[in-house]
Amino acid sequence: MFTDTERCVRAVQSKDARFDGWFFTGVLTTGIYCRPSCPVVPPKPQNMRFYPSAAAAQQAGFRACKRCRPDTSPGSPEWNHRADLTARAVRLIADGVVDRDGVVGLAARLGYSTRQVERQLRAELGAGPLALARAQRAQTARVLIETSPLPMGDVAFAAGFSSIRTFNDTVQEVFALAPSELRRRAARGRAGTDSTGSTTPGVISLRLPFRQPLTPDNLFGHLVATAVPGVEEWRGGAYRRTLRLPYGHGIASLTPRPDHVAARLALTDQRDLAIAISRCRRLLDLDADPVAVDEQLARDEQLAELIAKAPGRRVPRTTDGAEFAVRAVLGQQVSTAAARTHAGRLVTAYGTEVEDAEGGLTHLFPEPEALAGLDPEALAMPRSRRTTLTALVAALAAGDLDLGGGSDWEQARVRLAELPGIGPWTVEVVAMRALGDPDAFPATDLGVRKAAAGLGLPGSPAALVRHSAAWRPWRAYAVQYLWAAPPAGDHPINLMPTE
Incomplete structure (x- = not known):
């Protein structure tokens, strides 16, 4: 976008916060760079230079504005809906x-x-x-x-x-x-205000910005409804979970606020701070552009009313792709409660214990290497699903399947589909929540199909896939609106066909 000078100038002159993070404005007369919504009087267009990243503005010799703090902008959504190099x-x-x-x-x-x-x-x-x-x-x-x-x-x-x-x-x-x-x-x-800092040793408090609007109920509600005991919990209005990080581990407490998400991060090694922030933002899909998503989806009359009622739905993602893939297999063909029970047993048996001074979290979710030694006969599930789980864990532990932030989405889909017992539903749910593909679409999901039929959309998976072509590349967000349509009950993510 930064190459479209006219559009960038209009965004700066209107102080449009929607474009914060999309580009940065260097001001020749002051030597500073700002976000588009900077509250100061906009510079003259001939004095503006536009850059696609804070790093580019810094390399060009500009320093960060002290008023708008452009370095704290939400990240560009461009890098979350693409899978290229x-x-x-x-x-x-x-x-x-x-x-x-x-x-x-x-x-x-x-x-x-x-x-x-x-x-x-x-x-x-x-x-x-x-x-x-x-x-x-x-x-x-x-x-x-x-x-700190x-x-x-x-x-x-x-x-x-x-x-x-x-x-x-x-x-x-x-x-x-x-x-x-x-x-x-x-x-x-x-001084004289509510501090965003923390007085607890080792705990860092900060704000995670996002683009408005945001409807937090499906985002936090989904995470809480599927929370694994000991790894995740809802306490004091905050979603809390343990984090496995490169230098140690941590506990994140995330509380929705009207204009930000309040985060408290307890880390065993402060070098993990930037990584913990990045993973929390990814978990909550905070770098999304909800206006662009909703504008396109609302062109479908059957979705328009859902979007108007609660705009800005995000895709609840994950902090660890391998963890989510294991949990997706555990959740095949069972209720949310049963999936949580299965996952909780694995955590107790194979997870690393942690201390939580502010809540009831007890473990990190086990790594694939730890799960590679599990006894399939000890799993209280059908033999076919035991085979699926052990095959998945083996592929993850051996490095044959990469579900990290830098993975190739299509290659990961192919590798997943090659595993026994992994069908279209699991592939697309993992693509949506673990890989972060905004166009992932589990058309065979029973909850999606029921909601679609209730809205007058095609009910069969093949017909629904054809209809959803108009929603691309935001079909994962359409799923969030469809999941919100059915009456309250067991979460539809686990109401799936046999694979």
Whole structure:
């Protein structure tokens, strides 16, 4: 979008928050870059320059605006509804792959040469993987500076910087303030108000922004209804869950607010902060563009009324693709309650124990490697589903099936379908929630079919697939509206045909 100068100028002049994260505006006369909704008086069009990423604006010599804090914008939805090289790379960078494995490791995960990855990212984002990772480190550092009492040296290494000098130079360059001044300004801003910071040692509190509108009932309601005991819970108005992270583990508490999601992150290693934030945003689908989605879906008269009643539905996703795939198999042909029971037993037997000072969470969901040694005979389920589960776990543990943020969606679909007992419903549900494909469409889902028939849409899977062509590429969002249509009862995600 940043190449459409006229459209960008209109967005800036109208302070349209919908475009926050889509592009960034560099102002030649001040040397700062802003989000489109910046509250200051818009600059003259001839003084604006547009960039596709904060990293590109920083590389062009602009520093972040102190008023609108463009580095805290919602992420661009562009990278969540695409499955090409650039989108996969962006998702992996957000998950900390460059900081842990370097550009060589990123390229290896993507299956391309480092030169090709560099060239593609520069062409679309105006910055290479190192610059994008640097921008993320700067934002992580700012969060830690403003919301935690950590010494600056600890902040530097927790944010991923290799030295304190690099940390100081980067913060000064990006925010035009020294780290100590950032902390003092944040403290003054909190004086006499409700602080967003946490007084609990090791816990970081922050806000996760999103684009309006957002209807939280299906999002949080679905997560709570399918919560695995010991791994997830609803407590004090917050959805809470354990997180397995690269350097340790954590517990996320997520509370819906009118204009943001309040997050409390308890981490065993602060280096996991940026990754934990990225996974929570992905879990709640916070980088979506609900206006674009709803506008297209509402062109279908049968969906228009549902959308008008509760616009902005998101797709409840996951923090771990392998975990969700296992849970999807456990949920085949059984009720939500039975699926939770099966998953809870696996967690108790194979999950890693954790301590939760603020609630009742007890375990991390077991890794595929831990589940690879399970005894199928000990599973209280039909033999065919035991075979499916063990085959899935073996493929995940061996690395033959990649369901991570940087995976190839179509290749993952093919690999899933090759496993015994994995049919179209499981493939599409995993694609929707684990892979994040916004066009995934479980047409054989009984809940979807019943809702469609009730709205006057085709009831057979084949006819419904043909009708849904007009909903593309947002069919996963159409599913959320259809699931909201039936009367209350057992969640339709588990009312599925035999595969």
